Structure formats: structure tokens, C-alpha cells
Amino acid sequence: MEVFFYLFAVLATVGAVSVLLIRSPVYCALALVGTFFCLAAIYVLLSSEFVAAVQLLVYAGAIMVLFLFVIMLLNLKSDQPFALKFSIPKIIGLAVTVGILAQLIGVLNSPAAKVGPSGEYTIERVSAEGATEVVGRLLFTEYVLPFEIISILLLVAVIGAVVLAKRYVASGEEESG
Amino acid sequence: MIAEQYLPVLMLIGLALGLGGMFTLLAIMLGPKRPTDVKRMPFESGMPTEGSGFRRYHVRFYLVAMIFLIFDVEVIFLYPWAVQFRNLGLFGFGELMVFLAVLVLGLVYAWKKGALEWE
Numbered sequence: 001m002e003v004f005f006y007l008f009a010v011l012a013t014v015g016a017v018s019v020l021l022i023r024s025p026v027y028c029a030l031a032l033v034g035t036f037f038c039l040a041a042i043y044v045l046l047s048s049e050f051v052a053a054v055q056l057l058v059y060a061g062a063i064m065v066l067f068l069f070v071i072m073l074l075n076l077k078s079d080q081p082f083a084l085k086f087s088i089p090k091i092i093g094l095a096v097t098v099g100i101l102a103q104l105i106g107v108l109n110s111p112a113a114k115v116g117p118s119g120e121y122t123i124e125r126v127s128a129e130g131a132t133e134v135v136g137r138l139l140f141t142e143y144v145l146p147f148e149i150i151s152i153l154l155l156v157a158v159i160g161a162v163v164l165a166k167r168y169v170a171s172g173e174e175e176s177g
Numbered sequence: 178m179i180a181e182q183y184l185p186v187l188m189l190i191g192l193a194l195g196l197g198g199m200f201t202l203l204a205i206m207l208g209p210k211r212p213t214d215v216k217r218m219p220f221e222s223g224m225p226t227e228g229s230g231f232r233r234y235h236v237r238f239y240l241v242a243m244i245f246l247i248f249d250v251e252v253i254f255l256y257p258w259a260v261q262f263r264n265l266g267l268f269g270f271g272e273l274m275v276f277l278a279v280l281v282l283g284l285v286y287a288w289k290k291g292a293l294e295w296e
Binding site for chain 2: 041046057062066072130133137141144148150158159162166
């Protein structure tokens, strides 16, 4: 079992690093799909098959389609020269990254991380009932208010997308079909 | 454990990758390569190619993709509801109807604004 975790963890990291290193944005997006697939496999190893299915359907499916459309909208050239210049935003970004990394290492070395998983829903209990059943039961009983708020959030997203994109469509600029 | 049930899925992915990779590798290793200038040209319906392969897409593609994404996320929530449908009873049905009603509001808005039309 551990072998598979290390396999998918290494593949996910390789995919994530390729996203940073590959110059062509479309190949970057494909590397990101690979990372999403490996993450879905890790979710299956953690016995949460519902999250794995959502990862594949929403992230590897719908969100990647959106990413590809954004790449095509931006009209990026893959042969743009890549310049490693140090600017103030990059230095701030680097400092934040190092800070998060230091915190992660600190958390993983703390005594709390060595206790292992705890809480009401152990892997055995989720396996016995079924991951989707547990999510469904909790989502529609205990967490029903957050669930209804999600619908508001999605409504905001619909209105935002229509307002932003429709303005450009209505201005009648015909470029290419 | 749930993970063990997914071993056939992993085997299938491995088989597909192995088979596809093997054929590609065999084609690279065994196939003759005699490139000419004409063969190296990108093929575009037999016509001489014009311009770059990258072309800007119209923003309306983005709008369609975004609306697809939102209703895709909506449908995701139907799965956990469907497996618990009998246990949740009428209350669960009402919860989902409220959820769907808010999103139908979004659909009506997008429809009225003409976001679903292709012009």
C-alpha cells in the first residue's frame, strides 16, 4: 500500500515541477492534469473515493477546460524568452514560500503530527459505511447551512462570469470564431 | 479498505499506458525516418499553412466553459444526495430543492442576459 502512495506522490510532484519548468502553456496544463490524476489516486488510497471522483470530474475535467480556454484567450506565445529577473514581488513571493515551507516542516515535526489521525470518522468506519454515503449523510444533516451557502456562491459565480464576459461579447469585437 | 477495490482500475491504467507507450516506442525504434521538407510541414487540409498555430479564441468560449463548470459543480452535489435519498426523506428533498432553486435563478439570469446564445 505504501509503495503506491510513494509512486503517486512522486508522480504528482514531478507533474507539479513540470508545470513550473515547461515553457509551453498548453503542455503545462497537461502536466497539471497529470498532477490532478495522481492526487485523485492518493485520495483513493486515503479511502475517500468521493473526493477522488470529484477531483477527476471537476479538476481534471471542468477546471482544466477553463484553464485551456484562458490560455487560448491570452494569446500566449510559447517561444517567449524566459527571463530570471529579481523584482520586489518575486522576492516577497519567495519569502512567503520559504515561510510556509518552514511552518510545514515545523508542524510535521511537532508532537501533534505523530499522534496520527483522530476523530469520529476513522478509516474503518468510513469504509464500512461507504465514503459517498458518509459525505451525503453529513452534508444534508449536520452541514446543511454551508451546503445551501454553496448554492449562493455558485450563483455569484454565474452572475460574475456573465457580467464580465458578456461585456466583451456585447461590444461587438469580432476577432476569430 | 476501499483502496484495494481500485486495484483493477490501476491495472487498467497501467495496461493502457504500457500498450500505448510500447507501440509509440516500437514506432520510434523500428520505423524508417526519411524526412523531407514537404513531410515536415504541418498539415492543414492540404493547403499551405497560414499564420501561427496559436490563435486567440473569442471570449464567448470562456463564458460557456465557466457556465459548464458551475453547473458541473452543482451536479457533483447530487451524487451524495442520491445515495442517501431514502434515509434523508422529505427534508433532504426540500434541502436539495432550495439548492437547485438558487442555481436555477442563476440559469434564468444567464438565459435572460443572452449568455447561452451564440452571438
